[in-house]
Amino acid sequence: MLPLLSKQSYQLRLLEMASLPCRFLTPVLKQSSVPTSLVSLERRLMKAKSSISLQTFLIASIEVLGWVVYHFSMGKHRKEKILVVDDEETIRKSLKMILEYEGYQFYEAADGEQALNTIEETVGLDLVLLDVKLPGMSGLEVLGELDKKPYSPEVIMISGHGTVQTAVEATKLGAFDFLEKPLHRERVLISIRNALNQTKLLNECKDLRKKANKRYELIGNHPSMKQLWNEILKLAPTNATILIFGESGTGKELIARAIHSHSLRAKDPFIQVNCAAIPEELIESELFGHVKGAFTGATEKKLGKFELADGGTIFLDEVGDMSLKTQAKVLRVLEEGEVQKVGSSKIGKVDVRVIAATNKDLEKEIQENYFREDLYFRLNVVPLYSPALREKKEDIPLLIEYFSQLIAADNNFKLKNFSADAVQAMMKYPWKGNIRQLKNVIERLIVSIDGNTIERKHLPEEIRGEIRIYLPDAKGIKNLKEFRDLAEKEFILSKLRENNWNISQTARAIDTPRSNLYKKLEQYGIKIKAGVGEVVAPSSTQSREGEESPNSKGQDGR
Numbered sequence: 372m373l374p375l376l377s378k379q380s381y382q383l384r385l386l387e388m389a390s391l392p393c394r395f396l397t398p399v400l401k402q403s404s405v406p407t408s409l410v411s412l413e414r415r416l417m418k419a420k421s422s423i424s425l426q427t428f429l430i431a432s433i434e435v436l437g438w439v440v441y442h443f444s445m446g447k448h449r450k451e452k453i454l455v456v457d458d459e460e461t462i463r464k465s466l467k468m469i470l471e472y473e474g475y476q477f478y479e480a481a482d483g484e485q486a487l488n489t490i491e492e493t494v495g496l497d498l499v500l501l502d503v504k505l506p507g508m509s510g511l512e513v514l515g516e517l518d519k520k521p522y523s524p525e526v527i528m529i530s531g532h533g534t535v536q537t538a539v540e541a542t543k544l545g546a547f548d549f550l551e552k553p554l555h556r557e558r559v560l561i562s563i564r565n566a567l568n569q570t571k572l573l574n575e576c577k578d579l580r581k582k583a584n585k586r587y588e589l590i591g592n593h594p595s596m597k598q599l600w601n602e603i604l605k606l607a608p609t610n611a612t613i614l615i616f617g618e619s620g621t622g623k624e625l626i627a628r629a630i631h632s633h634s635l636r637a638k639d640p641f642i643q644v645n646c647a648a649i650p651e652e653l654i655e656s657e658l659f660g661h662v663k664g665a666f667t668g669a670t671e672k673k674l675g676k677f678e679l680a681d682g683g684t685i686f687l688d689e690v691g692d693m694s695l696k697t698q699a700k701v702l703r704v705l706e707e708g709e710v711q712k713v714g715s716s717k718i719g720k721v722d723v724r725v726i727a728a729t730n731k732d733l734e735k736e737i738q739e740n741y742f743r744e745d746l747y748f749r750l751n752v753v754p755l756y757s758p759a760l761r762e763k764k765e766d767i768p769l770l771i772e773y774f775s776q777l778i779a780a781d782n783n784f785k786l787k788n789f790s791a792d793a794v795q796a797m798m799k800y801p802w803k804g805n806i807r808q809l810k811n812v813i814e815r816l817i818v819s820i821d822g823n824t825i826e827r828k829h830l831p832e833e834i835r836g837e838i839r840i841y842l843p844d845a846k847g848i849k850n851l852k853e854f855r856d857l858a859e860k861e862f863i864l865s866k867l868r869e870n871n872w873n874i875s876q877t878a879r880a881i882d883t884p885r886s887n888l889y890k891k892l893e894q895y896g897i898k899i900k901a902g903v904g905e906v907v908a909p910s911s912t913q914s915r916e917g918e919e920s921p922n923s924k925g926q927d928g929r
């Protein structure tokens with residue numbers, strides 16, 4: 372309602388309200404060198420003076436609010452802290468004026484000892500401007516002390532007696548830049564900005580690396596995992612070729628990464644090649660590279676994965692899926708350490724540690740002539756087994772907690788708990804897709820279930836273990852015996868699932884002798900392999916989830 376105001380004065384009132392926060396915030400933002408879009412917003416508002424509408428006012432207010440949130444959430448209000456170490460008071464005073472005007476927090480010290488104390492005591496000091504010539508301890512000595520510390524701020528050296536020699540020495544000790552007196556305002560500010568940007572980038576890089584490493588953490592307390600860790604730590608510093616085998620989704624890639632990151636090659640590249648994903652005609656160029664014009668489409672020279680991994684580790688994932696032709700080439704690298712680019716006659720040497728992984732039974736592949744025996748022996752210098760999740764069920768609660776935290780953090784969700792009976796049901800499930808399947812199920816539950824606790828009732832039916840018995844449809848059944856058999860088979864399958872496909876346990880649960888249960892399994896064509904059931908005989912009862920072949924892949928379709 373605007374009965375007391377004319378349209379124009381109402382508009383002016385709105386204008387005033389909208390530009391007030393602009394006027395208030397602009398100097399603050401200017402001081403902290405944030406791009407001052409608010410200035411331009413204020414200008415736009417002034418232009419629109421006579422015709423401001425409620426809509427313009429709302430847009431302006433939202434823009435102002437957005438800026439305030441951005442400004443503070445990005446931590447721009449934090450003043451970067453700079454310590455100036457110089458025995459000349461005039462220099463300290465003039466730098467104080469410049470730096471404070473530019474929005475930095477200024478600290479000062481007149482000699483080396485004072486400087487080291489200030490650095491020790493000041494939380495979050497970002498940069499030191501350090502004079503070379505100081506009474507007592509010299510600037511270079513202070514720099515030397517800082518160099519010994521694990522964390523110290525970036526340093527820019529200042530000197531009135533700058534010689535190339537001092538500059539070189541200072542750079543060797545880790546100084547970021549070297550400024551000569553008399554100091555020029557612009558030169559000082561540029562150097563400071565560059566040094567601070569470098570620190571920020573380095574910190575971001577460290578942060579990202581920490582996050583990336585966390586993603587590759589190999590979690591588990593089960594004795595089989597402890598043994599695996601012992602082996603990883605023992606093998607990591609050696610150059611031994613390692614073959615990791617185990618079912619899909621058990622963490623073979625994580626094991627390979629753990630070996631690399633604990634090896635002497637940790638700072639060099641870890642290059643992964645998924646042998647199954649590269650078409651046969653491209654794998655040679657992928658592994659060894661090609662020269663320009665080597666084949667149609669080779670318009671540029673390309674480095675191969677072995678070259679990229681030089682000095683580090685190459686991880687040949689799904690090695691059982693390589694063609695025989697590629698196997699021969701890989702064998703040559705393993706035997707001679709030599710690579711030859713496609714289209715080149717030159718042979719190059721590489722120093723690469725090889726780790727391979729497979730979920731195939733390579734001995735069987737050799738018998739069927741799909742895998743070269745000599746390559747198998749080359750790769751299988753040290754075999755490492757990655758245990759299936761059902762062999763280390765005790766780790767499931769720990770993994771649930773770990774993935775819940777990871778997924779909540781990734782998606783900005785509040786942490787959700789799994790109730791004790793949900794965890795219990797998950798521990799009973801056979802997890803044919805192993806940890807990958809467990810992780811996917813947890814992710815789906817966290818994303819889809821409202822509330823803070825995931826209960827057993829939220830779990831997928833097959834994991835809940837409350838599978839209903841489907842009574843056969845009487846329509847197509849000719850006689851009582853056929854109906855009875857079908858119903859009995861359904862009952863047995865359901866009880867087997869409930870008891871984790873454990874025959875003795877199921878026999879006890881349904882109160883029948885084990886020998887009788889075996890007879891029934893035989894009669895209904897139910898086979899149990901690796902802790903999972905499978906209906907193999909032709910039968911009117913379809914095999915359902917939890918009964919596919921044990922070789923089927925995890926839930927993410929891999």
Ligand SMILES: Nc1ncnc2c1ncn2[C@@H]1O[C@H](COP(=O)(O)OP(=O)(O)OP(=O)(O)O)[C@@H](O)[C@H]1O
Nearest residue numbers: 588589590618619620621622623624625730806807
């Ligand atoms: N011990 C573990 N701790 C934490 N996460 C794990 C662990 N084992 C596996 N994972 C996770 O499970 C998923 C599958 O792991 P990975 O890719 O290493 O399995 P894989 O054995 O190489 O499977 P495939 O044979 O299908 O390639 C990944 O997301 C991985 O981070």
Ligand SMILES: [Mg+2]
Nearest residue numbers: 623624688728
């Ligand atoms: Mg893998």
